[in-house]
Amino acid sequence: MARVLLVFGGQSAEHEVSCGSAVSVLRALETAGHRVIPVGIDREGAWHLADPSLDPLRAEGRPVSLLVPDGVLSVGGQTVGFDVVFPVLHGPRGEDGTLQGMLEMSDIPYVGCGVGASAVTMDKDMTKRLVAAAGIPTAPWRTIRRREWDADANAVTEAVAHGLHYPLFVKPVAQGSSIGIARVEDAAQLMSAVSGAFRYDTRVLVEQGIDGREIEVAVLDGPRASLPGEVVLQDGWYTYEAKYADDTSQFITPADLSEADTKTVRSMAEAAFELFDLSGLARIDFFLDRSTRKFFLNEVNTMPGFTSISGFPKMWLATGMTYDELCSGLVEAGIRRHEERSRLAIR
Ligand SMILES: Nc1ncnc2c1ncn2[C@@H]1O[C@H](COP(=O)(O)OP(=O)(O)O)[C@@H](O)[C@H]1O
Ligand SMILES: [Mg+2]
Known part of the structure; x- marks a missing residue:
């Protein structure tokens, strides 16, 4: 039994997604006998002791602060201790190493990837550079800095479109849930999509469109890859609406792949887990090109959607694990990783 500080919400565009994931995790950890202290970060960045009975959880309630470097929670002048943090936060200021860095400063055990791995995989440009350097296929891309764009859009x-073929995908380097992403078919659309993506970041990725099936793999420490899953869309691409707001997408587990393709994509996912030195969990997303039948790594998510019907848990369910086992296992892995790192020499 552990006292788990469940941090959710956050100042990212994926705030609501996190509130939905957090309630599932909270119920599962309680069922497994853990004590859960839910703390919601609101959109302004303030921390609150949340009401555990709400579904989805809401980032409101009594104000709390995490004392750094003491590593305790302060609630109305009282301090509350805990054993481990489960950051069910998606996107910037949660999944990107920032929260992880704060926890490291207080020597607090936490679930999931460390600072470096979280930061690098949140950045789609860095991710693709490392993936390409390791010889793992990824869609060809260019990255535009705001400075260059402002100088001569x-x-x-023109330079970016040269050597890439429409349709192209335009993405802010560090977002999630398809926020700020556009599919473009010509130079005029490209101009407006890039300028739109700069609302979210100072670097924007322009990527070759792949006509492929969307195959995902859930990975845990080991690395151990689940059976793959597939996002099946009625049409178009996997937009924010298709992810959360309408019924035009389905998540199929296990994905209908040949034995050889299943084996290939699982081992690519495990290789990526090691490449980025990930820990705890990650969902690694691929495209299976319809014409060449080759897998391309699209992105790495270190805190994937985590409701009981999200892709990550579903892939583990299909591989023979329950949602409760998954959540408890992650808490144990977080504590274990901290113990292991505590034994490292500091001089
Ligand atoms: N190069 C690409 N070719 C085809 N579709 C793409 C490409 N890049 C992104 N997409 C579509 O956009 C969606 C979101 O892109 P992704 O890079 O996964 O961003 P996010 O981190 O927001 O999920 C993908 O699931 C896919 O449907
Ligand atoms: Mg994605």
Whole structure:
């Protein structure tokens, strides 16, 4: 039994997604006998002791603060101790190493990837550079910095489109849930999509569109890959609406793949887990190109959607694990990783 500080909400565009994931995790950990202290970060960045009975959880309630470097929670002048943090936060300021860095400063055990792995995999440009350097296929891309764009948007658009073939995908380097992403078919659309993506970041990725099936793999420490899952769309691409707001997408587990393809994509996912030195969990997303039948790594998510019907848990369910076992296992892995690292020499 552990006292788990469940941190959710956050100042990212995926705030609501996190509130939905957090309630499932909370119920599962309680069922497994853990004591859960839910703390919601609101959109302004303030921390609250949340009401555990709500579904989805809401980032409101009595104000609390995490005392750094003491590593305790302060609630109305009282301090509350805990053993481990489960950051069910998606996107910037949660999944990107920032919260993890704060926890490291207080020597607090936490679930999931460390600072470096979280930061690098949140950044789609860094991710693709490392993936490409390791010889893992990824869609060809260019990255535009705001400075270059501001200097001469027309010249940059022309240079970027050269050597890539429409349709292209335009993405802010560090977002999630398809926020700020656009599919474009010509130079005019490209101009407006890049300028739109700069609302979210100072670097924007322009990527070759792949006509492929969307295959995902859930990975745990080991690395141990689940059976793959597949996002099946009625049409178009996997937009925010298709992810959360409408019924036009389905998640199929296990994905209908040949034995050889299943084996290939699982071992690519395990290789990526090691490449980025991930820990705890990750969902690694691929495209299976319809014409070449080759897998391309699209992205790495270190805190994937975690409701009981999200892809990550579903893939583990299909591989023979229950949702409760999954959540408890992650808490134990977080504590174990901290113990292991505590034994390292500091001088
Ligand atoms: N290169 C690409 N080719 C085809 N579709 C893409 C490509 N990149 C992104 N997409 C579509 O956009 C969706 C979101 O892109 P992704 O890079 O996964 O961003 P996010 O981190 O927001 O999930 C994908 O699931 C896919 O449907
Ligand atoms: Mg994605």
